[in-house]
Amino acid sequence: MKTLTVDLGSRSYPIHIGAGLLTDQHLFKNIIGNRRPVLITDENIAARYLRPVADSWKIPESDHLILPPGEANKTLATLESIFDFLMKRRCDRKTVLIALGGGVIGDMVGFAAACFQRGIEFIQVPTTLLAQVDSSVGGKTAVNHPRGKNMIGAFHQPRAVIIDTDTLATLPAREVTAGLAEVIKYGLIRDADFFSWLEQNIDALQQLQPTTLIEAIAGSCASKSAVVSADETEQGIRAILNLGHSFGHAVETATGYQTWLHGEAVGLGMRMAADLSVLIGSLSADDAQRINRLIDRTGLPNQLPANSDPQRLLELIYADKKTESGTLTFITMNGIGNATINKGITDQQVLQTLEQFR
Amino acid sequence: MKTLTVDLGSRSYPIHIGAGLLTDQHLFKNIIGNRRPVLITDENIAARYLRPVADSWKIPESDHLILPPGEANKTLATLESIFDFLMKRRCDRKTVLIALGGGVIGDMVGFAAACFQRGIEFIQVPTTLLAQVDSSVGGKTAVNHPRGKNMIGAFHQPRAVIIDTDTLATLPAREVTAGLAEVIKYGLIRDADFFSWLEQNIDALQQLQPTTLIEAIAGSCASKSAVVSADETEQGIRAILNLGHSFGHAVETATGYQTWLHGEAVGLGMRMAADLSVLIGSLSADDAQRINRLIDRTGLPNQLPANSDPQRLLELIYADKKTESGTLTFITMNGIGNATINKGITDQQVLQTLEQFR
Numbered sequence: 001m002k003t004l005t006v007d008l009g010s011r012s013y014p015i016h017i018g019a020g021l022l023t024d025q026h027l028f029k030n031i032i033g034n035r036r037p038v039l040i041t042d043e044n045i046a047a048r049y050l051r052p053v054a055d056s057w058k059i060p061e062s063d064h065l066i067l068p069p070g071e072a073n074k075t076l077a078t079l080e081s082i083f084d085f086l087m088k089r090r091c092d093r094k095t096v097l098i099a100l101g102g103g104v105i106g107d108m109v110g111f112a113a114a115c116f117q118r119g120i121e122f123i124q125v126p127t128t129l130l131a132q133v134d135s136s137v138g139g140k141t142a143v144n145h146p147r148g149k150n151m152i153g154a155f156h157q158p159r160a161v162i163i164d165t166d167t168l169a170t171l172p173a174r175e176v177t178a179g180l181a182e183v184i185k186y187g188l189i190r191d192a193d194f195f196s197w198l199e200q201n202i203d204a205l206q207q208l209q210p211t212t213l214i215e216a217i218a219g220s221c222a223s224k225s226a227v228v229s230a231d232e233t234e235q236g237i238r239a240i241l242n243l244g245h246s247f248g249h250a251v252e253t254a255t256g257y258q259t260w261l262h263g264e265a266v267g268l269g270m271r272m273a274a275d276l277s278v279l280i281g282s283l284s285a286d287d288a289q290r291i292n293r294l295i296d297r298t299g300l301p302n303q304l305p306a307n308s309d310p311q312r313l314l315e316l317i318y319a320d321k322k323t324e325s326g327t328l329t330f331i332t333m334n335g336i337g338n339a340t341i342n343k344g345i346t347d348q349q350v351l352q353t354l355e356q357f358r
Numbered sequence: 359m360k361t362l363t364v365d366l367g368s369r370s371y372p373i374h375i376g377a378g379l380l381t382d383q384h385l386f387k388n389i390i391g392n393r394r395p396v397l398i399t400d401e402n403i404a405a406r407y408l409r410p411v412a413d414s415w416k417i418p419e420s421d422h423l424i425l426p427p428g429e430a431n432k433t434l435a436t437l438e439s440i441f442d443f444l445m446k447r448r449c450d451r452k453t454v455l456i457a458l459g460g461g462v463i464g465d466m467v468g469f470a471a472a473c474f475q476r477g478i479e480f481i482q483v484p485t486t487l488l489a490q491v492d493s494s495v496g497g498k499t500a501v502n503h504p505r506g507k508n509m510i511g512a513f514h515q516p517r518a519v520i521i522d523t524d525t526l527a528t529l530p531a532r533e534v535t536a537g538l539a540e541v542i543k544y545g546l547i548r549d550a551d552f553f554s555w556l557e558q559n560i561d562a563l564q565q566l567q568p569t570t571l572i573e574a575i576a577g578s579c580a581s582k583s584a585v586v587s588a589d590e591t592e593q594g595i596r597a598i599l600n601l602g603h604s605f606g607h608a609v610e611t612a613t614g615y616q617t618w619l620h621g622e623a624v625g626l627g628m629r630m631a632a633d634l635s636v637l638i639g640s641l642s643a644d645d646a647q648r649i650n651r652l653i654d655r656t657g658l659p660n661q662l663p664a665n666s667d668p669q670r671l672l673e674l675i676y677a678d679k680k681t682e683s684g685t686l687t688f689i690t691m692n693g694i695g696n697a698t699i700n701k702g703i704t705d706q707q708v709l710q711t712l713e714q715f716r
Binding site: 076080083084087088114115116117118119140142145146147148150151152153154155233 | 434446474475477508
């Protein structure tokens with residue numbers, strides 16, 4: 001087991017990464033102490049992990065809440081059903097919510113913990129690669145509004161993150177690949193050595209080689225932790241975590257969140273960010289080629305969906321909440337491992353980049 | 359105009375208190391800068407103040423949201439209608455919500471601001487005495503759950519509090535009296551001089567004498583600010599603000615929140631807290647008499663509703679969220695102006711106190 005710490009003063013917390021942690025009674029007992037755990041998961045995860053986790057961690061069935069799965073249920077209505085459950089079960093401020101599942105469960109349970117009695121503790125137990133390397137760390141919680149993703153939420157840090165790499169063995173290959181997009185992102189934004197390491201180990205990762213997986217997840221979480229520690233509520237530098245996301249979100253929105261996984265859209269978005277960085281002269285063509293070659297090996301998409309309209313995608317980028325007060329904000333690279341916030345990108349440069357990927 | 363500061367580091371903010379502030383363009387412009395204000399109020403307040411405020415502050419009608427009034431509407435459903443409005447009006451992170459109204463509006467708009475896009479700014483413009491001296495300061499925001507008051511919420515500090523004492527002229531006398539209960543509370547918990555000042559000025563206050571009002575509100579806000587600065591999220595000392603509230607909440611719950619105003623219940627609760635403090639030997643009988651005499655002059659209640667059952671009230675005190683893990687927590691007084699958190703009160707002492715007020 002590897003343990004990292006997210007350094008946030010009085011709100012600091014550990015990330016434990018290893019095989020078999022889902023049934024590690026000792027670890028769980030150490031974290032939870034004598035607080036009361038309430039286990040919240042979704043129907044899909046429950047079928048596989050509810051029994052072993054609840055048995056190991058000794059959480060009585062009356063304190064299990066199973067939610068409908070999927071992004072479409074990440075709503076205020078589902079949130080309300082969590083509150084109803086907690087009130088009915090007479091939970092108090094000493095209750096700890098356990099978020100067992102992917103990013104949807106983590107975001108929603110985290111937000112419920114942020115609001116219930118003005119804030120109780122919660123533990124992230126992510127079961128997808130994407131959630132393990134990204135959404136479970138850093139305290140961003142939210143539900144969706146019909147008019148926009150993650151529009152209603154809070155910054156609320158977990159008490160601990162428990163990452164069991166065994167859960168990846170049963171994850172569909174496409175979801176593993178999507179998670180790898182975010183892993184590669186950490187190499188691009190602030191860790192050239194990690195990027196080189198990924199070039200050597202990407203095949204072992206795709207084959208889910210256990211020690212390589214633990215190292216990749218730990219490397220990703222370490223980068224995310226460092227950025228979050230520097231800027232918890234995204235006043236500035238934290239935005240570099242959005243590398244590839246402006247392009248990616250536009251593609252997701254244009255395709256109605258149906259055809260592409262988030263990580264796939266980010267994968268294409270990172271290729272575009274590299275292209276844009278070459279265009280503005282901050283990244284060499286050689287480095288862009290290295291980036292594209294690594295992404296190629298994962299099998300992540302290399303072009304826009306058929307019939308994509310660059311002008312329409314540009315409009316969606318403007319409509320994104322990350323585009324404040326009419327100014328385009330992109331994350332570009334000054335070389336591999338050195339991302340920066342760039343407010344000087346023109347519409348023309350965005351359109352030119354999009355055209356390259358039609 | 360008097361201005362105080364709530365000292366919370368980077369989240370510090372001013373409280374402006376004076377006559378005519380609701381139409382003070384200059385003050386508002388100074389606070390709001392070039393951010394976009396959205397004005398949220400309820401039907402009752404709108405009838406009286408929406409037009410003059412919106413005109414003075416130049417907030418276009420399309421950015422006014424008028425909610426149904428009253429505690430019964432302080433729900434997740436109303437909160438959702440705020441989010442719908444903000445999304446429909448394409449509000450972004452630079453929007454500032456203006457909460458114009460009593461405690462219900464302040465609590466709900468504050469919570470909406472806490473959650474919208476993970477936190478935007480808001481300004482408290484309280485129009486009742488209770489909200490001016492209590493709920494608008496300190497950042498506690500919430501909505502009710504059918505099974506409990508203020509169960510879903512956040513700590514989210516306003517950017518400023520604007521208190522216009524002219525609004526009290528049209529407040530029903532009973533609501534002024536209820537507000538005075540909280541004013542007296544500040545004298546009891548940490549400011550014996552303020553208590554003495556109240557003994558001399560209570561009649562002028564009830565007659566809404568303008569300079570006396572400003573002084574009383576400023577004294578109350580100063581005390582609340584000091585306590586909030588010391589313990590923003592109620593890990594400890596902030597609980598002294600709950601003097602009289604354990605008893606008071608039990609009465610409110612027993613009467614279904616229909617017959618008593620919150621301040622009235624707190625008024626009786628403070629008499630009980632004084633009685634209990636005498637019983638445990640921490641307050642002299644003379645001081646208890648001074649306290650009761652001052653409360654008498656306001657006309658706040660001096661006995662429990664007819665048919666009250668002390669045993670049932672004790673159960674409600676146990677069910678209150680402030681009673682954690684089965685331990686009774688009361689705020690008692692070591693003399694006037696010196697409240698303390700007391701975890702050593704027995705059921706018997708509570709029952710004996712309740713009996714005195716049947």
